[in-house]
Amino acid sequence: LGNRWDISVPYELSVNLSVNYKGVIWRAFEQFRLKSCIDFKPRAAEDISYISLESRDGCWSYVGRTFAGAQALSIGDGCGTKAIVEHEFLHALGFWHEQSRYDRDDYLTINFENIITGQEHNFNKYSENQTTTQDTQYDYYSVMHYDKNAFSNGNGSTIITKRPEFQDVIGQRLDLSEYDVIELNKLYKCNSSISFLDHCSFDDESLCQMSVCSAGDYGWQRMKSVSGINVTDHTYLGKEQNGTSFFMHFSTEGRNEGDAAKMESKTMTPKRDCKVQCLQFYYYHSGHESDQLNIWIREYQNEADSRGTLRLMDQITGQSLSWFKYCLHHVPLNANKTFQVVFEVRKGAGNSSGGFSLDDINISETECPHTWQIRDFEKVLNNSVFDTWMYSPLYYSSDGYRFQAGLSVYQNYLSIYVRLVSGVYEDQLQWPCPWRQITFQMLDQNPHLQKRMSSEKSFTSDPSLIYSNVSVWDNPQNTGTQVVIGNETVYVGIFWGYKYAIMKEDLTRREFIKGGDIIFLFTMQGRFCEETDRSQPSCSRTSVVVANQFFNVIICCSNTVVKSC
Known part of the structure; x- marks a missing residue:
């Protein structure tokens, strides 16, 4: 047991750390903020003792706060992963092996x-x-x-x-x-979180302090199963069901057009300076394609405001799923004051034999990632031939770079790569794409965000990188290859990433495959500078989300609304 630091631990990044390692360190900080009460702050002039992150020989740290002044913590070559940074910081915070x-x-x-x-x-x-x-x-x-x-x-x-x-x-x-x-x-004698706000799997009758309301004698119902629909709880999907396995369901069958019901979360107040939140949940759409699941936030201006102001943040509609599969969905929020999340199902014009089901809701003060959910991936693993390729939807980064992921399935391992794709913002961007950190995460589908242990890797776009005489991160319109993705003709760059990204034997270590599906999360973020205070999620000037397009792979999703902020 080493001496403790203050809960906001001062740190300084050495100039000899690579851009990618700085980004990985920031992501490790974000995990501490999400899961624990520990925070980190850039060293100020008045901070006598602080952790000096450096690239020395190997990965190591002193145990606890050992002495005054700069206390070295080394993230050397081969140490630049989120978990290794977490390991060394736990040493610095007072942990032995x-x-x-x-x-x-x-x-x-x-x-x-x-x-x-x-x-x-x-x-x-x-x-x-x-x-x-x-x-x-x-x-x-x-x-x-x-x-x-x-x-x-x-x-x-x-x-x-x-x-x-x-x-x-x-x-x-x-x-x-x-x-x-x-x-x-x-x-450290605390039990709060810096960035986590709420979780609900509806296993408890209290509904996590959520409230339900409707215009008649019907509304959202807490269910174990739904008669006539092959839908069950998502929390324990693939496991032995127990007496606490429930989900929420609203049936649109037999309803009139315009009938609606709402389910509202408890009130939450943002704690971080940059007002960015991410709502994630699993849903199953079994109703008519005209039925809607609307996601609102109700924001309160002050304590005297009892009604709040509703703002529509997202809408899910379109063709229902012909197979029983829960889909993971993320909604970026931007509440500045105390707020609630409101889930509203509204009956459309067509005949319905189902409705909407919800489970495993998480809300955090973090940025939302891009989601790629591959249906029946377990079958792909069992039946794939050597070098089976799959391609993600097309994504935009918050500053306008368009990219796509590629997944290659081999006998003993998975490879993951990313390539740039021509888009609508090319004339406004810097080329070659400079120092954007691209992170992919194979999601541990534990229902509780704070208990997940996902597999993650990052790399950074080096504008000087050349492969086969081609600039890897240059404008694909100028250096790429013309292809058709969905119904769109685009130019694509060179795939770059990790050949041995995931060993197949590791897929069973956590809930990486659930209900047969695997989920990958992607982010592409700007350069991380030591003089920048990364103690807050970045406030992007724009957030561009395009409708999902897919090629040679089945994506579990519904129609996507174009959003901006």
Whole structure:
């Protein structure tokens, strides 16, 4: 147990950190803000002690606040991933390795004969007088745990778990685990979050303080299943259902055109200076294509304002899904004051035999990503031939660059790449595209946003990068290839990314595949500068979202409304 920092930890980024590493560090900060009470702030003149992030030899940190002045934390070559940054910052915040707990011998065995000579100190066990577990259980999933072959001399594993099912779990480098966060919050004596606002899976009869209303004797209903429709709870999809598995459903069957019902969240007040929020939820549309799911926010100007002002933020309509699949949907919000989210279903003109179902709602003060949900991906894995390619919809970054992702399925691994695509803002953009960090995330579909441990990788568009005598990030209108995507003729650049992005064996470690589907999230963000205060989500001058277009892959989605802010 090291000395604690203030909850807002001052830091400074060294000039020798790459642009991409600075962006990865910022993303790690955002995970701490989402999951815990810990925040980070750029060092100010009055901050005597601070963490100096540097690119030295390897990935390492002192444990706790060790001395006054600049305390080094190294993110060296090969260390630039979100989970490694989180690991080193947990050291700086006071954490030793999980396998150094005083009670570790109850949970694992250290094979000292298999450890490289001179590295035995990495497996020290600390007494109760030196460390504290904060009364948390031993965590095989901790981002602070070594893997089974850490510092092995080649003669076998160095760590053997006493429960064999965790032998391949230890050493995960995805994200902070649930118990990492619990222990961190206990250590710093707080239990709030900087950026998380609300979650609801409707498992409790309280509906998470949400209220339902309608014009008649019908409305949103809390259901376990719907008669005549193959729809069940999403929270426990693919798992054994239990007595708490519920979702919300509004039936448009037998209703008159214009009939509507609303469901309103509890009131929430933005805490961050940049008023950006993201609403995400899973929905299933089984009604008529003219039925609507409208998403509003009701914003209150002050405590005397009891009615609030409604603003429409998004609308889902169009052809219902002929298969039972929940779709993940994100809605960017921009509430400046206390607000509620309002879900309204409105009956359209046609005959309906279903309605709208909702589950697993999360709201956070973060920016929304782009979503690519691939239906029945599990079947693709089981039946695909060598080098099966899939292509995402087309996306726009907040500053107008258009791009597309490509996924290639091989026998033992998945490759993920991104390419630029010609769009409507080319004359307004800088070319070659300079220093945009592109991040893809294979989503852990845990229903609770704070408990997810997604797989994530990032890279940055280097404007000087040349491949096969072509500028990778130049205007595709000038250097790309003409193709047809959907009904549109466009120019595309070179795919760039990770060949060994995901090993197939890792797909079963979390809820990466749920109901047969896999979901990828994408962001493309501007350059991260050390002098810029990244303690807030960026306030983009515009946010451009285009209607989903797809090529050679089935996308789980409905019609998308063009939005701007």
